[in-house]
Amino acid sequence: MTTNPQNQQLQVVSKRVEPAVTNHRPHHTKVEKYWLAGSAILYGGVGLLILAGIDQVSYLPFPMPEFWYSNRGFWPFAGILAIPCGMFLLKKEPKLNWQPTFAGPRFGSVVLYTRKRCHLCDDAKLLLRTYARWLPTPVEVEIDGDEELKRQFNTCVPVVEIDGKVRFRGIVDEMLLRRLIEGSEPAE
Numbered sequence: 001m002t003t004n005p006q007n008q009q010l011q012v013v014s015k016r017v018e019p020a021v022t023n024h025r026p027h028h029t030k031v032e033k034y035w036l037a038g039s040a041i042l043y044g045g046v047g048l049l050i051l052a053g054i055d056q057v058s059y060l061p062f063p064m065p066e067f068w069y070s071n072r073g074f075w076p077f078a079g080i081l082a083i084p085c086g087m088f089l090l091k092k093e094p095k096l097n098w099q100p101t102f103a104g105p106r107f108g109s110v111v112l113y114t115r116k117r118c119h120l121c122d123d124a125k126l127l128l129r130t131y132a133r134w135l136p137t138p139v140e141v142e143i144d145g146d147e148e149l150k151r152q153f154n155t156c157v158p159v160v161e162i163d164g165k166v167r168f169r170g171i172v173d174e175m176l177l178r179r180l181i182e183g184s185e186p187a188e
Helices: 005-014 030-057 066-070 074-091 119-130 147-153 174-182
Strands: 110-114 139-142 159-162 165-169
Touching (some): 030 074, 165 174
C-alpha cells in the first residue's frame, strides 16, 4: 500500500492544537508595580513602628526572631525610613520614553465615557494622563446617568472619543494611541 504525501500533510495540519484562552493579565504595568511596592513598603514601615512601640512599652505577645532582639534600635529607624519611601513610590508617575516627531498638543477634544467601579476606566484615565502633553484634558462622562449613553456604551466602557469620533472601546491600546498622536499634526 502506498502512502500519499498530501494525505499525510493533511493529517498533520488537522492535529494542530489551538492555544487556550486565558482570562488573566500576564503582567503588571509600571504603575501597578509602583503601587504594590509602595503599599508594601509603607504598611511594612507602619507595622515596624507599631511592633517597635509595643516592644518598647511592654513585651510582644508573640516571640520574634533572634535578630529582632539583637537590633532593637534599628527597627524604629527602619520603620521611619520605610514610610516616606513607600509614599514616594505611591506618588510616582510613570516616565514616558516616547516622543512624537513634532512637539505640541493635538486634537480639540477628548471625551472619556466611564462608569463607577470600572477598573478598565481607571486604566484609561491613567493612560490618557500619561499622554497629557499631547492631548487636551479629557472630559469624563459617566454613562449610568444617561439612558441613551447607557444603551449605546453599556458593555464597552471605557470609550474614548477624540474630536467627535470614537477611537477606543473597552481597552485603550497604548500603541494605537501613540500612532494616533504621531499621525496628527500639532494644534496651533
